[in-house]
Amino acid sequence: MTERGILAFGAYIPRLRLRRETIADALAWINPGLKAQARGERSTCAWDEDSLTMAVEAARDCRLDDLDAPDNLVLASTTLPFTDRDNAAVVTEALDLPEHINTLDISSSQRAGTAALANALGAASGSSLLIASDCRETRPASPLEMQTGHGAAAALVGSGKQLLARCLGHRAISRDLVDHYRSRSSRFDYTLEDRWVRDEGFLKIIPETVAALLADLSVKPDSIDHIVLPAPARVAKRLCKILGLEDSGLADGLAANCGHTGAAHPLLLLTATLEQAAPGAKILLVGFGQGADAFLFETTKRLSSYQPRLGVAGHLKRRHEESNYVRYLSHRGLVSIDRGNRAEFDNRAALTTFYRKRDMVTGFKGGRCEACGTVQFPRAAMCVNPECRAPGTQTPISLSGMTGQVKSFTEDWLAATPNPPLQYGNVELEGGVNIMMEITDCEPGTLKVGTVVEMRFRIKSVDERRGFTRYFWKPSPVEER
Amino acid sequence: MPEGIRDKVVILGMGCARFGERWDAGPEELMLEAFTEAVDDAGIERDQIDAAWFGVFYDEQSVGKSALPLSIALRLPNVPVSRVENLCATGSEALRGAVYAVASGACDFALALGMEKLKDVGYAGLPERSKGSFDDLYVPSYTAPGAFAQLASAYAARTGIEMADLKRAMAHVSVKSHQNGALNPKAHLRRAITMEQALEAPVVAYPLGLYDCCGVSDGAACAIVTTPDLARSLGRKDMVAIKALQLAVSNGAEAGHSSWDGSYSLTTRVAAQRAYAEAGITNPREALDLIEVHDCFSITELIVMEDLGLSELDHAPRDILDGVFDRDGAVPCQIDGGLKCFGHPIGASGLRMAYEIYLQLLGRAGERQLTSPSVGLTHNLGGIPNRSVASVSVLGLTH
Numbered sequence: 001m002t003e004r005g006i007l008a009f010g011a012y013i014p015r016l017r018l019r020r021e022t023i024a025d026a027l028a029w030i031n032p033g034l035k036a037q038a039r040g041e042r043s044t045c046a047w048d049e050d051s052l053t054m055a056v057e058a059a060r061d062c063r064l065d066d067l068d069a070p071d072n073l074v075l076a077s078t079t080l081p082f083t084d085r086d087n088a089a090v091v092t093e094a095l096d097l098p099e100h101i102n103t104l105d106i107s108s109s110q111r112a113g114t115a116a117l118a119n120a121l122g123a124a125s126g127s128s129l130l131i132a133s134d135c136r137e138t139r140p141a142s143p144l145e146m147q148t149g150h151g152a153a154a155a156l157v158g159s160g161k162q163l164l165a166r167c168l169g170h171r172a173i174s175r176d177l178v179d180h181y182r183s184r185s186s187r188f189d190y191t192l193e194d195r196w197v198r199d200e201g202f203l204k205i206i207p208e209t210v211a212a213l214l215a216d217l218s219v220k221p222d223s224i225d226h227i228v229l230p231a232p233a234r235v236a237k238r239l240c241k242i243l244g245l246e247d248s249g250l251a252d253g254l255a256a257n258c259g260h261t262g263a264a265h266p267l268l269l270l271t272a273t274l275e276q277a278a279p280g281a282k283i284l285l286v287g288f289g290q291g292a293d294a295f296l297f298e299t300t301k302r303l304s305s306y307q308p309r310l311g312v313a314g315h316l317k318r319r320h321e322e323s324n325y326v327r328y329l330s331h332r333g334l335v336s337i338d339r340g341n342r343a344e345f346d347n348r349a350a351l352t353t354f355y356r357k358r359d360m361v362t363g364f365k366g367g368r369c370e371a372c373g374t375v376q377f378p379r380a381a382m383c384v385n386p387e388c389r390a391p392g393t394q395t396p397i398s399l400s401g402m403t404g405q406v407k408s409f410t411e412d413w414l415a416a417t418p419n420p421p422l423q424y425g426n427v428e429l430e431g432g433v434n435i436m437m438e439i440t441d442c443e444p445g446t447l448k449v450g451t452v453v454e455m456r457f458r459i460k461s462v463d464e465r466r467g468f469t470r471y472f473w474k475p476s477p478v479e480e481r
Numbered sequence: 482m483p484e485g486i487r488d489k490v491v492i493l494g495m496g497c498a499r500f501g502e503r504w505d506a507g508p509e510e511l512m513l514e515a516f517t518e519a520v521d522d523a524g525i526e527r528d529q530i531d532a533a534w535f536g537v538f539y540d541e542q543s544v545g546k547s548a549l550p551l552s553i554a555l556r557l558p559n560v561p562v563s564r565v566e567n568l569c570a571t572g573s574e575a576l577r578g579a580v581y582a583v584a585s586g587a588c589d590f591a592l593a594l595g596m597e598k599l600k601d602v603g604y605a606g607l608p609e610r611s612k613g614s615f616d617d618l619y620v621p622s623y624t625a626p627g628a629f630a631q632l633a634s635a636y637a638a639r640t641g642i643e644m645a646d647l648k649r650a651m652a653h654v655s656v657k658s659h660q661n662g663a664l665n666p667k668a669h670l671r672r673a674i675t676m677e678q679a680l681e682a683p684v685v686a687y688p689l690g691l692y693d694c695c696g697v698s699d700g701a702a703c704a705i706v707t708t709p710d711l712a713r714s715l716g717r718k719d720m721v722a723i724k725a726l727q728l729a730v731s732n733g734a735e736a737g738h739s740s741w742d743g744s745y746s747l748t749t750r751v752a753a754q755r756a757y758a759e760a761g762i763t764n765p766r767e768a769l770d771l772i773e774v775h776d777c778f779s780i781t782e783l784i785v786m787e788d789l790g791l792s793e794l795d796h797a798p799r800d801i802l803d804g805v806f807d808r809d810g811a812v813p814c815q816i817d818g819g820l821k822c823f824g825h826p827i828g829a830s831g832l833r834m835a836y837e838i839y840l841q842l843l844g845r846a847g848e849r850q851l852t853s854p855s856v857g858l859t860h861n862l863g864g865i866p867n868r869s870v871a872s873v874s875v876l877g878l879t880h
Binding site: 340341342344345347349350352353354357360361374376377378380384385386389407408409410411412413414415416417421422424425426428432433434435436437438449450460461470472 | 603604606609610611614615617618619620621622623624626627628630631632634635637638684685686687689732733734735736737738739740741742743744867
C-alpha cells in the first residue's frame with residue numbers, strides 16, 4: 001500500500017486575545033470562582049472573522065507552491081456559517097483552487113477534524129487539503145468561555161516523495177458518550193459534569209484507542225517522541241501515565257495563550273508539534289468526541305526544510321489584546337449595542353451579481369491588460385489606464401497574495417461598522433492596482449501613508465435580517481516578524 | 482473645437498429658498514419658495530416657460546423618481562420637464578439642460594430647479610444608500626466625510642506639510658465661511674466660529690472635525706434663462722450671462738489606476754481648463770472676482786484652489802492662511818457662506834452658487850455685497866474624489 005501522510009501544514013489563530021482576567025473582572029459578580037481560572041488568555045475572532053475566514057487563512061499559511069493542486073478540499077468544523085451552502089466551495093474559490101476538485105464539509109463533532117484526517121489518509125489515492133476551523137460561541141460566565149479559543153489548522157494529505165510526515169497507522173472508536181452537545185437550534189453547548197467526562201470519557205476511551213493502535217503497529221510507548229492530546233493538561237498527564245508514555249513529549253495544549261479550538265484543536269496542536277519536530281520523530285495524535293481517533297506519524301527528512309508562513313508560533317506572536325470585555329461581547333453578538341440609525345440600512349446582497357463576479361469578490365482576481373500590462377481591480381471590459389483604455393484585453397490575475405501600500409486613509413466615526421472607526425483608504429498593490437479598501441487588524445492611530453499591507457479574507461458585512469454573510473478581502477498592516 | 486455656450490444665454494431670474502433644517506417645509510414648499518422668487522424676478526408668467534429641468538439627488542428620499550414632482554408642485558402646463566441627477570453637480574446639471582435648450586433655439590424661456598429635502602431622513606448626516614449591487618460586494622461602506630478626508634492624508638504626504646499645519650489651513654477655510662454665512666439671511670448656519678473651535682471639534686473622519694464638514698440642509702434654488710435678445714426686449718440692461726458650463730466625469734482612472742495619488746480632484750482640473758477656454762479666461766486668479774466652490778469639506782475647498790488654478794500647486798494652505806480667499810482677499814470665496822454655512826441640499830447646491838454670483842454681479846447681495854464684481858465661478862464636485870463629477874461654470878456681467 002502507498003505510504004500516505006502530510007505534505008504541507010499551516011495554522012491560523014486570530015490576532016485578538018482576551019485575557020481571562022478580563023473575563024473574570026467583568027463576571028466575578030456572578031461567579032467568584034472565575035477568578036481561580038483567570039490565568040492566561042484565549043484567542044477570539046475579530047468582528048469580521050468566522051470559521052470560514054479562519055479556514056482560508058490556515059490554508060494560506062501552508063506552503064503549497066511546489067505541490068500539485070489537491071484533488072479534494074475538506075472543511076471540518078462545528079461552527080460553519082452556512083448549514084446549507086457548501087462552505088468548502090467558498091474556501092475553494094477564495095484559495096483560487098480549480099473547480100473540478102471535490103469539496104466536502106464535515107461537521108457535528110469535536111472529532112470532525114481527526115475524522116476528516118482519517119478519511120483523507122485512508123483514501124487509496126489522491127490528495128486532500130484538509131482544513132479544520134472552529135469559532136465556538138460561548139455564553140458569558142460559562143466555563144467554555146474561559147476554556148475555548150478560536151483557531152484553524154490545515155494539512156495537505158497525500159502520498160509521494162514530498163511527505164513531511166508518514167502516517168504509520170490509525171485507529172478509531174465510535175462511542176456515543178454525550179459529554180456535551182449542541183442541537184441545531186441552539187447557539188451554545190450544553191455541557192455535563194467534567195469529572196464524569198474525565199473518568200468515563202478521556203481516561204477510558206482514549207487509552208483503549210491508543211493501546212489498540214500501538215498494538216496494531218507493535219510500537220512501544222516509550223519510542224514515541226511527541227504526544228498530541230487535546231485534553232486538559234492534568235488529564236493528558238494522567239493519560240500518559242496510563243499508557244506508559246513519557247509525558248515530557250506531551251505537546252503544549254495552548255491553554256495558556258489560545259484556548260481549546262474545538263474541532264481544529266488536534267490539527268492545530270499537530271501543526272505546532274510539526275513546526276518543532278526533528279526528522280524521524282514519532283508523533284501520536286489523538287482526537288476526542290463521541291469516541292476517539294488515534295494516529296501515529298513519523299516525520300521525514302523533508303520536514304527540516306519546511307516551515308509554514310507563520311504557523312502556530314508565528315500566529316501566537318501576532319497578538320493584540322482585546323482589553324474591553326463589552327466590545328468582545330458585542331463583536332461576538334452576545335450583547336446588543338446601539339449602533340445608530342445608520343446601521344439600520346437594509347442591504348440585501350444581489351446573489352446574481354455575486355455569482356457573475358465571484359472570482360473577483362471571493363477569489364480577489366483582478367485583470368491584467370495584455371496591451372499595456374496594467375493590473376486593475378475590478379476587471380473590466382476596458383483598461384483603466386488613461387493612456388490605454390483598450391477593450392477586451394484583460395486576463396484574470398490573482399491579487400490575494402500581493403502586498404500593497406496605503407496611499408491615503410481615514411478613520412471614519414460616522415460610518416456604520418461593528419468596530420468603529422471604519423478604517424479605509426486607497427491602497428496601491430503590486431503592478432499598479434489602486435483600490436479603496438476597508439482595512440482590518442489595525443488599531444486607530446497607527447495607519448500612515450506608506451504603511452505596507454497584506455491581504456486577508458474577511459467578512460465584508462452580515463445581513464442580519466436574512467442571515468447572509470458576505471466575504472471580501474481586506475488589507476491589514478504587515479507586522480514586523 | 483465647438484464654439485461653446487459663451488454669451489448665448491442669460492439668466493432672467495433666480496430664486497432660492499431659505500436653507501436649513503426646514504422642519505416646516507416639504508419638497509413642494511421648498512420648490513415653490515425658490516420658484517416664486519425666480520418667476521417674480523424674471524417678470525414673466527409661469528405659462529411662458531417652455532421647458533424645465535428638475536434636479537434632485539436622493540429621489541428615493543423625498544419625492545420619488547422622474548420629473549413629475551416639479552411639474553405637479555408648480556402645476557406647469559404640461560411642458561417638457563426632465564429630471565436630472567449627477568451627484569453633487571445635480572443643480573448645475575439642471576442649469577446646463579435649461580441653458581442648452583435656450584441656446585439651441587428650442588426654447589425661449591427655460592427653467593432649472595434643484596431641490597433636496599434631506600431632513601426627513603430621521604438621522605444626522607446623509608442617508609445610507611446602496612452603492613450598487615457589485616460595489617456593495619467590495620467597496621467599503623464609506624461616508625462622504627471619510628471619502629473626502631482621505632484627500633488630507635494624501636495631500637500631506639504629497640506636499641510634506643505637517644498635518645497640524647494643514648489642519649490650521651482647513652480651519653481657516655471654515656472660519657472664513659462661517660464669517661460670510663453670518664451675513665446671509667438665507668444661510669443655514671449663521672454663527673461665526675473661532676480657529677480654536679474649529680481645531681478642537683470632535684473628529685468625524687480623521688482628520689476632519691465637525692467644523693470641517695458642511696451642513697446637511699433642506700433647500701431649493703432655481704433659475705429662469707433666456708436669450709440676451711429676449712432679455713433686452715423685456716427691458717433688461719445689466720444681465721448675467723453664461724460664459725461657460727463644463728462638466729468632467731471620472732472614467733475610473735482615479736479609483737483604479739496608480740497615476741492618481743489621491744491628493745487632488747482630476748475632474749475639477751479638467752472641467753476648469755475647459756471652462757476657462759470656453760469663457761476665454763487665461764489667468765483665472767486675475768479674471769475671477771468671486772468664486773463659489775464645492776466646500777463639502779474644508780479639505781475639498783483647499784485642494785480645489787489648486788485644481789482650479791487659483792493657487793500654485795502645493796501653495797493652497799499658505800494662500801488660504803494669507804487670506805487670499807477671504808471676503809477682503811484677492812478672490813473672495815464662498816461669500817454667501819458656501820456649502821459649509823449656506824448649506825448643502827444636494828440637488829440645489831449648483832443653482833444656489835449661481836444664485837449668489839447672480840446677486841453679486843447685479844449688486845443685489847445686500848449686507849454681503851462685494852464691490853462691483855463682474856465675473857464669478859461656480860464649482861461642484863459630486864461623488865467622492867475617487868470617482869467624481871465636477872462642474873465648473875463661469876458667469877459674467879453683460880450689458
